[in-house]
């Protein structure tokens with residue numbers, strides 16, 4: 001396993017299973033609003049290369065993806081999200 005890639009941050013609570021969402025919990029501790037969904041600064045991470053020209057994420061490596069959002073969010077699929085930092 002290589003790393004974590006969070007292309008988006010934020011989510012929409014959709015069920016009672018979201019009541020104890022860890023992302024919302026951490027955002028509250030950081031004075032952030034977990035319902036605000038934005039594209040993160042690491043959105044292009046899988047395309048980034050090292051100084052030697054090789055990709056930072058090598059082919060075949062496992063990456064934990066979207067730990068701070070949900071890929072199935074309609075807003076992510078349709079695009080048009082603001083960029084974050």
Ligand code: SF4
Nearest residue numbers: 011012013018021070
């Ligand atoms: S990240 Fe998961 S648990 Fe949290 S609000 Fe989104 S869907 Fe619910």
